[in-house]
Amino acid sequence: MAEPEMRVLDRGVVERCVAAFDPLDVVESALRSHAAGSAVLPAEAYLEWSNHAGAHCRSVAMPGGVPGRDGLVYGVKIINAAVSNPSAGMERAGGVTMLFDPGTARPYLMADAGYLSALRTAAYTLLSVRHLGPQARESISLIGCGALAREHLRLFARYDPSITVAYIYDLDPSRIRGLADWAALNTPGITIVSCHSAAEAVAASAVVITLTTSRKPYIERDWLRPGCFVGHVSLDDLTENVFLEAEAVFVDDATLVRDNPRRILGRLMAEDKIRAAAGTLGEVLVGTRQAIRPHNGVVISNPFGMSILDIALLEQVARTAEETRLGSLLRVFGLCEDRWQPTNAGFSHCPT
Numbered sequence: 001m002a003e004p005e006m007r008v009l010d011r012g013v014v015e016r017c018v019a020a021f022d023p024l025d026v027v028e029s030a031l032r033s034h035a036a037g038s039a040v041l042p043a044e045a046y047l048e049w050s051n052h053a054g055a056h057c058r059s060v061a062m063p064g065g066v067p068g069r070d071g072l073v074y075g076v077k078i079i080n081a082a083v084s085n086p087s088a089g090m091e092r093a094g095g096v097t098m099l100f101d102p103g104t105a106r107p108y109l110m111a112d113a114g115y116l117s118a119l120r121t122a123a124y125t126l127l128s129v130r131h132l133g134p135q136a137r138e139s140i141s142l143i144g145c146g147a148l149a150r151e152h153l154r155l156f157a158r159y160d161p162s163i164t165v166a167y168i169y170d171l172d173p174s175r176i177r178g179l180a181d182w183a184a185l186n187t188p189g190i191t192i193v194s195c196h197s198a199a200e201a202v203a204a205s206a207v208v209i210t211l212t213t214s215r216k217p218y219i220e221r222d223w224l225r226p227g228c229f230v231g232h233v234s235l236d237d238l239t240e241n242v243f244l245e246a247e248a249v250f251v252d253d254a255t256l257v258r259d260n261p262r263r264i265l266g267r268l269m270a271e272d273k274i275r276a277a278a279g280t281l282g283e284v285l286v287g288t289r290q291a292i293r294p295h296n297g298v299v300i301s302n303p304f305g306m307s308i309l310d311i312a313l314l315e316q317v318a319r320t321a322e323e324t325r326l327g328s329l330l331r332v333f334g335l336c337e338d339r340w341q342p343t344n345a346g347f348s349h350c351p352t
């Protein structure tokens, strides 16, 4: 049997293929599969280091399997990040997601991971606001104005017409300006209000979404309005009291969150401190857990970020790419005998 070729999709192709389906439907379906126990979600592998400028760098490998049209779809997302990348004009996070042939286990498709990662994260927030957020809402507050903030604005503009104002804040004023300029062109239906502090932005809305790289909690309980929903997407923004006094805390996968010491909720769950009603958004979607919306307190949605959402989206992208013959086919596996020949030093490439 000949070694298969691998299809490689850059971001432009991924974005084109995403236009062919509804990403919220795909993410919701993967969450339902997970809640029904029909997805496979092993622990992630995490590697970290500091670069030459002393900035934090990390590589996360996240495997998973999720039901697709023809059975389980297996793959892995490798998402790396250096905190110093934005100052060099690059997105902080980037990587690749691969899909595996279920029969041979060979990777058959590799694609840019950054866009799908932001898309699936924002889609998860949209679904959690829809099912766990306040019924009456007109604005959102975004803390952190990077890549994820853009994708959140894009999806709120597309899926939630009740949101007409976004209060935004970032420690870096140039990123506030950058997001406001981007939004003026791309999400004109949402008015952007730039804030001077995180406290001002947090107090402005009943839907608050943290999208920062903070490694130290700073949002105090009394900054938040009564009846507030918080999408705690980044790892370490809410202080301990906000969790301890919450009306409810929802996650995507309790084991993954609990086993992760790099996020405040993981540490609190490992110490068995969370007393609020808790469950997963997937359970709410399949009806095995009652949704709790904020009344006078705070409801928190705190996703770990599951690989199966990336893999489910990528399967849809892969189908479109194959049908429309997009991407590049590379021969990666095995030795192609007509092009390589053995020498004393190993193999050398033969001109074709």
Ligand SMILES: NC(=O)c1ccc[n+]([C@@H]2O[C@H](COP(=O)([O-])OP(=O)(O)OC[C@H]3O[C@@H](n4cnc5c(N)ncnc54)[C@H](O)[C@@H]3O)[C@@H](O)[C@H]2O)c1
Binding pocket: 086, 091, 092, 093, 117, 121, 143, 144, 145, 146, 147, 148, 149, 169, 170, 171, 172, 175, 198, 211, 212, 213, 214, 218, 232, 233, 234, 235, 302, 303, 304, 305, 306
């Ligand atoms: N839970 C999930 O599913 C999930 C998925 C993907 C990414 N994330 C997390 O989301 C976060 C945002 O990702 P991104 O790609 O948009 O990052 P990014 O680097 O593009 O943007 C982060 C922004 O946060 C700002 N910031 C840092 N500390 C701040 C603070 N204390 N107050 C206000 N602003 C602050 C930075 O200046 C930067 O502009 C990261 O922490 C990432 O790990 C979570």
